[in-house]
Amino acid sequence: MPIPPAIEFKNVTKTYGENTVVDDLSLSVPAGKITVFVGPSGCGKTTSLRMINRMVEHTRGEILVDGHPNTGRPAHELRRSIGYVLQQAGLMPHRTIVDNIATVPVLKGVSTKEARDQALELLERVGLDRSFAKRYPAQLSGGQAQRVGVARALASGSSILLMDEPFSAVDPVVRSDLQNELLRLQRELGVTIIFVTHDIDEAITLGDQLAVFARGGRIAQFGTPEEILRQPADDFVASFVGRDRGMRRLTFASASDVTIHPLQALQTPWQNWQLKVDDGKPAGWLVDGRLIPGGSLYREGASLRDALDSVLSSPSGWGVAVDNEGKLLGLLKSDDVLDATETERQHRYGVGA
Ligand SMILES: Nc1ncnc2c1ncn2[C@@H]1O[C@H](COP(=O)(O)OP(=O)(O)OP(=O)(O)O)[C@@H](O)[C@H]1O
Ligand SMILES: [Mg+2]
Structure with a gap:
């Protein structure tokens, strides 16, 4: 149904x-x-x-x-x-964070203690430590204030x-x-x-x-x-x-059809790029003894857009694929990724779309 x-x-x-x-x-x-x-x-x-x-x-x-x-x-x-969350979190400046969150439940008849206990749990839910409870809105960053705004909206139940x-x-x-x-x-x-x-x-x-x-x-x-x-x-x-x-x-679009090449694929006579790997994780590119930071990583299972970002942002032109723990899986070749985006365009949306 x-x-x-x-x-x-x-x-x-x-x-x-x-x-x-x-x-x-x-x-x-x-x-x-x-x-x-x-x-x-x-x-x-x-x-x-x-x-x-x-x-x-x-x-x-x-x-x-x-x-x-x-x-x-x-x-x-x-x-x-x-629950209602505004652009400028809309917190009451003279009330502590915990009391900002507890306001509506108290208005609805919940006891102050119960409302504050619930407010502390909500703080954690939105990713803030309970130690924020006693602060005032002016003592928060913009992002923290927005989290409190979300907690307060959730407190409406x-x-x-x-x-x-x-x-x-x-x-x-x-x-x-x-x-x-x-x-x-x-x-x-x-x-x-x-x-x-x-x-x-x-x-x-x-x-x-x-x-x-x-x-x-x-x-x-x-x-x-x-x-x-x-x-x-x-x-x-x-x-x-x-x-x-x-x-x-x-x-x-899925990038599952894009081949992940083993690291050895880099070992061609004209390649002087080497991927530095620390503890199984990619740590940048070595070229002529210099370490250059890598571009964005492609996580296995992510979208074709992520795969494309990884090759376009890589200083070597090779995308770096990792698993969910961030461990190196292998390399993406820009030609493979561009072919996949072209296939995607033709098959799903018609040529010229
Ligand atoms: N109290 C009001 N009296 C007269 N006109 C109003 C009033 N409130 C909003 N308007 C008008 O209604 C229209 C829609 O406003 P609204 O705030 O809903 O737009 P919005 O899509 O949220 O815009 P923004 O992206 O800028 O926030 C605007 O032309 C605005 O001037
Ligand atoms: Mg608006």
């Missing part, structure tokens, strides 16, 4: 005076998955998100949360029952989390960690997440489903990242997913 949607927009419109900012939106958000609202600035993503928990009231249509119209109970009650550009203010490395942790948490807890972003790469990384918004709060396309990259519904979507579309969709 199909799982009923967690949230359903039925012909929802939002107007401010003459201005229609969300126009006849109909959309089913599946339970237990990550649905990403992605699109350019001003196209109604935040408004659509906030209409779910009635931080913004819709003008026409109906929004169902777990099958019930969201207007069926008081707005403040609805808001407390749905809700199976639904709304996240509005939560990672956009942190640097790319931290951002990628936060994305991976969110994926892990979502799998562990099986919650339904609606995540808003401008960033198509973030959308592809996180989303089980993407809703691409166009100006005027209209949905230009709704589908899996792969469907949208493979077959953009119109020129707007095609330009939004960008010229790198060909590269991005290699993310969904």
